[in-house]
Amino acid sequence: MKKIARIIDDFDKKIIDIKNSNLNKFSKLKENIKISKNCLMQLRLELRKSDFNSKREEITFFKYQKPHVQGRLNFYIKLNSFLLEYPIIDSNKQRKFINKELKKLDAEKGKNLDFIKYCRLNENKLDYFYFLRGNNQLDLFINSNYHLEDPEFSTSHDHLVSQIITQDLLTKFYAKQLKIITINQKNVIVEEVKPTILRDLSWTASKTDLVELIYALNSSGAIRNGQAEIKKLSNICKELFDIDLGNIYKTFNEIKLREKDSTKFLDHLKFSLTKKITSDL
Structure with a gap:
């Protein structure tokens, strides 16, 4: 009906x-x-x-x-x-x-x-x-x-x-x-x-910059003599800075394919720190 x-x-x-x-x-x-x-x-x-x-x-x-x-x-x-x-x-x-x-x-x-x-x-x-x-x-x-x-x-x-x-x-x-x-x-x-002191921290550079830093720290042996898992480091940064890095391995491959300035964020860090040291003298 x-x-x-x-x-x-x-x-x-x-x-x-x-x-x-x-x-x-x-x-x-x-x-x-x-x-x-x-x-x-x-x-x-x-x-x-x-x-x-x-x-x-x-x-x-x-x-x-x-x-x-x-x-x-x-x-x-x-x-x-x-x-x-x-x-x-x-x-x-x-x-x-x-x-x-x-x-x-x-x-x-x-x-x-x-x-x-x-x-x-x-x-x-x-x-x-x-x-x-x-x-x-x-x-x-x-x-x-x-x-x-x-x-x-x-x-x-x-x-x-x-x-x-x-x-x-x-x-x-x-x-x-x-x-x-x-x-x-x-x-x-x-x-x-997560302690209170770690709250309200935010990563204001690009995600690619953070991936570059993670791989640099790990390859230098600065963390656990270079034996730390990249995924684990990525998850720690996710909690620390409240940022999702997505496919970190894909991002690193894109970094490797750069024709120049393959370590531009690390170079920027070195330049910024040198400038800071110089200005404080």
Whole structure:
């Protein structure tokens, strides 16, 4: 039905900002719970006004369209509960809490592995049993809550498809949160290791000049008798001067290809130091 497609398209447009916004904000979740509920209500009212033109159209609605909205509504509601209980501080507690939630998801998935496989593989041989209203022969294999649903707006398995969508969205969100925790922990470690005296230093010459200096120090044996790893020296300079040297080996090859002034930065250093010594005499 074209009207149903338009309703869902409008729903997607209203929540598209969610993909780029901070889902940790309760106000944003509340807004999207409201949008999702309103969309489901519109779909319900539309079905009361006019029925499907074919069984295939009905299957499409209960297999794909309604779960698309219902799954996201369930996701927003579960995410709201998650954030209410989520530890505000202590990254170890946060990681432990998320891993606990992931185990719950795995346990839920374990109850419907065959059906999940059916959906993942885009099978359709049982669609007429799963996604047409009034098929009660599968009652023994479905959640008992199905009997509490509106028979005109539900089938035996559309809620399970919604559940799969919810689980996928939660899994993706939890993975993102774990990544954020890892990044934050690394930043804390760097902050602790880096003394205050080394902060606010910046390299104001070119990156190529710094690469030239690194290789000069290493080849002269000034650092660890010339046995220090170039990559390690590059990383130290990155932390010390807050500068990313990129592919240091490529830059050094470009230095070697200079037709003249192959050590122009070192020559500049020598000239500047000599001038300083002379002026202080």
